[in-house]
């Protein structure tokens with residue numbers, strides 16, 4: 676069975692990043708041990724590009740899972756998730772979730788979600804409003 680860094684390296688080859696030439700791969704582990712994969716998918720209409728983390732979150736939700744236990748991201752120089760991806764991850768990842776940021780050579784930095792996105796706006800913040808809202 677391939678290690679997570681080996682799987683990230685293989686996944687990186689599938690990234691579609693013809694514009695930035697900065698491929699990124701992401702793997703999400705759910706509490707039951709399932710793994711979900713994402714790569715960045717860029718677009719000729721640049722703002723329609725999607726980050727690897729967002730694509731992995733989409734795969735996880737489509738796979739029927741809604742809780743993140745651990746995240747790995749790999750790119751040239753061990754990128755940390757962008758601000759938007761921190762928010763997207765935080766919908767399903769609690770403050771203690773570890774986010775491993777790896778370079779292709781295997782160098783790794785590990786962060787907690789709470790450090791990447793302190794004072795996160797989370798689903799619980801909407802709970803009070805949705806109880807009283809007239810909407811759907």
Ligand SMILES: O=c1ccn([C@H]2C[C@H](O)[C@@H](CO)O2)c(=O)[nH]1
Pocket residue numbers: 692695697698699714715716717724725726727728748754755756757760
């Ligand atoms: O954590 C990150 C950082 C960047 N990118 C993508 C966005 C774009 O396609 C390319 C360069 O920013 O890398 C990701 O997928 N994840």
